[in-house]
Amino acid sequence: LAKTTQPISMDSYEGQEVNITCSHNNIATNDYITWYQQFPSQGPRFIIQGYKTKVTNEVASLFIPADRKSSTLSLPRVSLSDTAVYYCLVGEKDSNYQLIWGAGTKLIIKP
């Protein structure tokens, strides 16, 4: 299983673009990069997943460089409601490996 490293916390302001980078130096060929978002006292919510280059959906973009040893979750024009913990997971789709969730990145958006 590829281990991931993320910043423990980040601050930003409403209307800004926020980029959260995740390092995964030992990512394997079949591994995908998946991001979840968790609000206090709620379960995590799947945000985005990618394998290489760039993936975009209605809430975020995921940038993955060619070596895939890191990835960046980009949240455009954040609002106060984007204050949450963001988890980066790296692993093989359809794998039954026991998952280890890191501490995630606590993102605080200020007015």
Added chain:
Amino acid sequence: KAGVTQTPRYLIKTRGQQVTLSCSPISGHRSVSWYQQTPGQGLQFLFEYFSETQRNKGNFPGRFSGRQFSNSRSEMNVSTLELGDSALYLCASSLTSSGSPYNEQFFGPGTRLTVL
């Protein structure tokens, strides 16, 4: 489509008691996973069920057990409760057969268990 539901949402028990938590997955989802979340340990995987069979298990003592019914609903049981079992217990369901969070998992709101 209704999301993952968990009951009860809040529970207070005393040490030594046992507790049963319930999870109803999204209709059509056959994989159900359980997690424990605490401020100190974060999200920890308990076990995963698919078609009434436990396929994967985390590193928790035998006091933690679960089962899944033919309608994919799942229950987890914790016996002989300890103070350290106080946590948010989350259930997640998945449409894919792997039950892995590397495929999209849908989480419920959790059951907040307090052990006194």
